[in-house]
Amino acid sequence: MVQGTSSYAGKSLLVTALCRIFARHGVRVAPFKAQNMSNNAAPCLEGGEIGRAQALQASAAQVEPTVDMNPVLIKPEADARSQVVVLGHPWRTVSAGDYYRHKAFLWKQVIAAMDRLRALYDLIIIEGAGSPVELNLRQGDIVNMAIARHAHSPVLLIGDIDRGGIFAQLLGTLWLLEPDERALVQGLVINKFRGDLSLFHDGVRIIEEKGGVPVLGVIPFVRNLYLPDEDAVAVEMNPSSETKSTHVVDIAVIGLPHIANSDDILPLRAEPGVRVRHIFGTRDLGNPQAIIIPGTKTTIADLEWLRQNGLAEAIMDFARRGGSVVGICGGYQMLGEAIQDPLHVESGEESASGLGLLPVITRFLGEKATFQTRARIQGGEGWMTALAGQLVDGYEIHMGETRGNEPWLEITSRSNHPVHVPDGAVAAGGYVWGCYLHGILANDNVRRAWLNSLNWQEVENVASQDDLVDRSINLLADVVEEALEMNLLKKIVWNTLPPF
Numbered sequence: 001m002v003q004g005t006s007s008y009a010g011k012s013l014l015v016t017a018l019c020r021i022f023a024r025h026g027v028r029v030a031p032f033k034a035q036n037m038s039n040n041a042a043p044c045l046e047g048g049e050i051g052r053a054q055a056l057q058a059s060a061a062q063v064e065p066t067v068d069m070n071p072v073l074i075k076p077e078a079d080a081r082s083q084v085v086v087l088g089h090p091w092r093t094v095s096a097g098d099y100y101r102h103k104a105f106l107w108k109q110v111i112a113a114m115d116r117l118r119a120l121y122d123l124i125i126i127e128g129a130g131s132p133v134e135l136n137l138r139q140g141d142i143v144n145m146a147i148a149r150h151a152h153s154p155v156l157l158i159g160d161i162d163r164g165g166i167f168a169q170l171l172g173t174l175w176l177l178e179p180d181e182r183a184l185v186q187g188l189v190i191n192k193f194r195g196d197l198s199l200f201h202d203g204v205r206i207i208e209e210k211g212g213v214p215v216l217g218v219i220p221f222v223r224n225l226y227l228p229d230e231d232a233v234a235v236e237m238n239p240s241s242e243t244k245s246t247h248v249v250d251i252a253v254i255g256l257p258h259i260a261n262s263d264d265i266l267p268l269r270a271e272p273g274v275r276v277r278h279i280f281g282t283r284d285l286g287n288p289q290a291i292i293i294p295g296t297k298t299t300i301a302d303l304e305w306l307r308q309n310g311l312a313e314a315i316m317d318f319a320r321r322g323g324s325v326v327g328i329c330g331g332y333q334m335l336g337e338a339i340q341d342p343l344h345v346e347s348g349e350e351s352a353s354g355l356g357l358l359p360v361i362t363r364f365l366g367e368k369a370t371f372q373t374r375a376r377i378q379g380g381e382g383w384m385t386a387l388a389g390q391l392v393d394g395y396e397i398h399m400g401e402t403r404g405n406e407p408w409l410e411i412t413s414r415s416n417h418p419v420h421v422p423d424g425a426v427a428a429g430g431y432v433w434g435c436y437l438h439g440i441l442a443n444d445n446v447r448r449a450w451l452n453s454l455n456w457q458e459v460e461n462v463a464s465q466d467d468l469v470d471r472s473i474n475l476l477a478d479v480v481e482e483a484l485e486m487n488l489l490k491k492i493v494w495n496t497l498p499p500f
Contacts, residue, residue, distance in 0.1 A: 248273060292325075332436060336354040337356050442465045
């Protein structure tokens with residue numbers, strides 16, 4: 001198990017790296033995180049959704065993601081209310097105060113999922129959440145030391161030296177653990193080190209002497225990893241990306257309060273000559289070539305936020321002046337004429353007016369769509385016409401149906417089952433468009449055709465999106481394998497050296 005001294009210490013990436021390292025050695029390995037809190041999700045082939053990080057870790061392990069890898073997914077809808085997804089499907093919406101009342105039920109789901117994985121794989125690499133010594137939350141723990149104790153799992157504790165205070169992080173965490181929990185911690189890992197490692201040799205010695213636990217390694221700060229974000233916190237931490245190109249296509253992405261699947265824009269960040277920046281008000285807008293309204297967990301509430309801060313009017317004015325506006329999933333719903341919620345799936349309101357930029361109406365339904373999806377481009381307008389008949393891949397995670405007159409996509413497969421479902425709408429000669437497909441911009445044909453319509457200068461021989469992600473996983477695995485005492489790690493995992 002990998003636990004951290006805090007959020008963003010590097011747990012998710014260390015699990016990703018270890019999954020790839022052990023998979024390279026022929027070990028049947030799978031990731032597991034009992035409880036995750038994120039609106040960045042991914043669908044499984046079997047149906048249902050899990051955290052984006054666990055889907056990435058499954059890819060690193062070279063296995064198909066399943067709902068057992070993240071049995072409890074908490075998707076925030078407001079500051080103190082979340083939708084709880086259990087084994088891939090919505091269970092109920094609860095307040096923060098009520099969540100822990102359901103610990104007994106959730107714990108049964110968690111341990112059953114982990115036990116199913118343990119029956120299928122040689123090695124399960126478990127990720128904790130936040131810190132294991134949030135003392136006020138100890139009684140409700142189903143994701144940190146409670147899991148380690150149940151699984152009799154050795155624990156690696158990782159700390160982030162880049163944010164400072166690494167001695168307090170690691171030693172303070174060790175000292176706040178109960179004795180039986182501390183005994184499970186078999187190794188310490190120091191993450192995000194910059195500079196000359198020889199200058200920290202004394203630091204390693206001091207931590208080992210005072211903590212009584214070996215330091216397995218010091219992982220350097222790894223730059224330029226092309227990997228999807230675990231959750232939307234990165235939107236606020238890293239609001240923009242820069243490019244050294246002299247010709248820049250500037251794309252403004254609306255930083256919605258409840259933004260979901262924010263990694264939809266990751267493919268744009270990888271393109272030379274494209275700058276992507278998140279904006280949170282009209283003062284941030286500037287003069288972009290395009291505006292993207294991304295997915296959201298609460299469409300109606302975030303649409304009202306757009307109106308309150310003036311961005312709704314700014315987006316409509318931008319479109320009227322010929323600017324390109326794109327909506328993905330919840331953003332697509334906002335671009336339509338109206339959103340209807342007669343069952344109060346998302347809001348106390350029965351309906352809300354959309355931005356009126358696309359000729360569609362959305363109606364929320366009680367059943368959630370979570371599919372890996374393939375679609376065929378029907379034609380559309382402007383830059384889309386040359387793509388008619390081409391296939392695209394993506395995924396759906398949404399609670400509504402959106403209907404219009406001339407969809408530009410036809411979904412032909414959901415989780416490998418043939419279907420014929422219209423999707424998407426287009427207006428203004430192709431400058432305003434939207435669809436439900438998360439990952440639509442990861443399709444090279446769509447992304448580059450759209451960018452070309454914005455006068456982008458295409459660069460040849462750029463790697464595909466899948467290749468860029470896989471190269472980053474391999475780079476991360478190489479760095480971690482070089483940094484860690486792998487023989488000691490193998491002893492911790494197997495209690496003796498394995499035959500490789």
